[in-house]
Amino acid sequence: MSERVFPVIILTGLSGSGKSSGLRVFEDLGFFCVDGLPVSLTPVLIKLFAGQSETKFRGLALGMDVRQEDLDREWGETLAQIRNRDGGIQIVFFEAETREIIRRYSTTRRPHPLENSGVGLEGAVERERERMSPLRDAADLILDTTNFSIHDLRRTLQEQWSTIADTRGRLKIHVMSFGFKYGPPTEADLLFDLRFLPNPYFVPALRPLSGKDAAIAAYVLAEDPGRTFLHKLNEFLLYLAPMYATEGRYRLTVAVGCTGGRHRSVAVAEAVFDSLAKAGYTVSLEHRHIDKDS
Numbered sequence: 001m002s003e004r005v006f007p008v009i010i011l012t013g014l015s016g017s018g019k020s021s022g023l024r025v026f027e028d029l030g031f032f033c034v035d036g037l038p039v040s041l042t043p044v045l046i047k048l049f050a051g052q053s054e055t056k057f058r059g060l061a062l063g064m065d066v067r068q069e070d071l072d073r074e075w076g077e078t079l080a081q082i083r084n085r086d087g088g089i090q091i092v093f094f095e096a097e098t099r100e101i102i103r104r105y106s107t108t109r110r111p112h113p114l115e116n117s118g119v120g121l122e123g124a125v126e127r128e129r130e131r132m133s134p135l136r137d138a139a140d141l142i143l144d145t146t147n148f149s150i151h152d153l154r155r156t157l158q159e160q161w162s163t164i165a166d167t168r169g170r171l172k173i174h175v176m177s178f179g180f181k182y183g184p185p186t187e188a189d190l191l192f193d194l195r196f197l198p199n200p201y202f203v204p205a206l207r208p209l210s211g212k213d214a215a216i217a218a219y220v221l222a223e224d225p226g227r228t229f230l231h232k233l234n235e236f237l238l239y240l241a242p243m244y245a246t247e248g249r250y251r252l253t254v255a256v257g258c259t260g261g262r263h264r265s266v267a268v269a270e271a272v273f274d275s276l277a278k279a280g281y282t283v284s285l286e287h288r289h290i291d292k293d294s
Helices: 019-028 039-050 073-081 098-108 121-131 133-138 152-162 214-221 228-246 264-278
Strands: 008-013 031-035 059-063 089-095 141-144 172-179 190-193 251-257 282-287
Touching: 008 019, 008 031, 008 039, 008 133, 019 031, 019 059, 019 089, 019 152, 039 059, 039 073, 073 133, 089 133, 098 121, 121 133, 172 264, 190 228, 214 228, 214 264, 228 251, 228 264, 251 264, 264 282
Parallel strands: 008 059, 008 089, 031 059, 089 141, 172 251, 172 282, 190 251
Antiparallel strands: none
16 A cells, blocks of 8 residues: 655745635645745755654645745745655645735735835735745646635635545534523524424423433434434435535534423434434534533
């Protein structure tokens, strides 16, 4: 079996064209990301990771721009060194039209790194474009982000490196149970009201238990309407999740609520968690109010 190639992506380009946002995308894809590393240290870091047979990271993503003082002096020699490395090193160059970069800087009100008392914003952008031309010439992929939203940028990078992380691996789903009497969670993306399901609270023998207990799960979900509802809910979530991931979402919070957050919502949340986990999604589970009515 051939050794797995540890991908190294160098992200560079014009300030304000999306490099920092691109690094965050790779961080969410499971890459180890470094921004502003001196150019001369790049081969050292690449060699360090290449020498590890096991690592929790899926790759290495490095950000380079004109803020690094050794960029002009060291880039040519560094490029020659890293191109000789076995495996794929790819350079992604971000750029945008000058008018759009000016608009973005005007919106954020941050100074351009080459802007000073003698050079205005437009002049700084053009000077940077000239200085960065050697990196652009060496790039494997040039992204013009003039008309990109952050979601467009995420989708583009995800599609380009789709073999590194599939849709299910990127999307993290948080399943939460709660009680309406204590207030619904503000962070929920999808919220379902379960107060139509049979309530174990009114059965004296079941009241002390929680939705984690088999007796509660059977009471709520073994027969209709709970059985059919759970089937349709799981089917619905498995239909929606890939579309959220395709849109560029990394997190999805699904909240299910009953009156007190101890019985019905907990039983349904446990079942939904199992369904999503079996489907291959990264899932977390929280019972926010399970002990409130104990």
